[in-house]
Amino acid sequence: MRVAIVGAGCTKLGEHWMKSLRDLSTEAGALALKDAGIDGKKIQSLYIGNMSAGRFIGQEHLGALAVDQAGLNPIPATRCESACASGALAFRKAYLSILSGEYDIVMAGGAEKMTDIKGSGAIATLMGAGDQEWESSVGLTFVGLYAIMAKAYMEKYKLTRKELSLVPVKNHKHGLNNPYAQFNYEITTDDVLRSPIIADPLRLLDCSPITDGAAAVVLVSERIAKKFKNPIWILGSGQASDTLALHNRKSLTEIPATKIAARKAYEQAKVKPKDIDIAEVHDCFSIAEILAYEDLGFSERGKGKELLLKKDAMIGGRIPVNTDGGLKMGHPVGATGIKQIVEVVKQLRGEASNQVRNARVGLTHNIGGSGASCLVHILGRE
């Protein structure tokens, strides 16, 4: 049996001072239903990705909140949490629930409200994705974890600070016309190099922002999909886990969970990295995008920067990456994995703001923590 995506929606990403988590989640759900052209009452089950509403806004029990606010009681509702990969986890759970034969029409969403607490509180909350007892307790931050990886990678593979800056420069350029982006402006490598150091060697413009936002998609079984004009098929889904703490990994310059999740997704989809026409990868910090190129097989180990230097990862290049600007254009942690799916669906339908010509196969890559969880999905049009 196959499963298709028939509706996709995303709220504007940014600092939504006048919208709550519940407002954002219903807004995204309604956008996805409108896009699918179906009534909410057709939804049989709902999965919502959220990392830490308990610490961001003091609210738990998000499955119940989401269906209550949407007027969808009494359907089953499940919150999925896998740190920054919570969105992709909700998507995979929705996909598996249809494959199980239990449901035909399921919604997968993600939502996060990060700006109701002050910045240092958000930084501490995000670090909940790391090891609380042995990483957070010594003052390490999330950007710090990726900075440690960046330092190791730069020294091992002779990546320069200027070359690393090409990641956010590309992503800002790609996000220029993205209607839901938190930012719509271009930057230069000099801008990156002049921005404040957050955790050496990473600077402010290397970091994804703190964002409020939500996204949702409607998944249907093959039987139902025939009634929709432009279904996008889920060709492969992979998920893998690794040590919670970065210090327990054998290498600081690769993310094995990505490699394993990607291998599973490629095998199921019967495609190879060279068959991918567009990829949305988890560029929470600049170095993460370069690691993703290598772990996903778009580039040889240590040569990820060539995709940037040769413009291969740009629109028009061999493998355009983060065509909507990626996480740099907003990272509402629990919603990000769904937002990536929304962008790939738009690309495969030919409706994206920064369209890849004739895109047929797309990939999403969503990481939790410093690589302790990873989900990779491959989507394709008919």
Next chain:
Amino acid sequence: MPYKSVPLFWRLKKPKYNLTGTKCTKCENVYFPPRNLCPACRRSGDIQELQLSGKGKILSYTIIRTPPEGFEHYVPYAVAIIRLDEGTNITGQVVGDIEKIRTGKRVRPVFRKMHEDGNDGLIHYGLKFELVD
């Protein structure tokens, strides 16, 4: 950050203040932070306490300039992943002249104040590291 309770620190005092890790006598793997189950041997493993020296070398590091709650008074500070001589890794702050920190340099443990739970909360102490020369 929510205020932490005393039992948390009581529970962690051996590893946190004495750097006590564990070792699986079956596969010889050393674990720090301590694990009560060997992930390699699982239930057939045999976990024993192991006193670590805290001496090792820096694998990679960062200098934190934007801190989380509770660490505002300490910036900039260095955090490194350290390969201990016993063959396991630990994440820790490296104190002293942070400009002299480099990958591969040797470190040893020192006892220092870590952070405070606000003005009326606990003051947390723990192990940090300093460059050997």
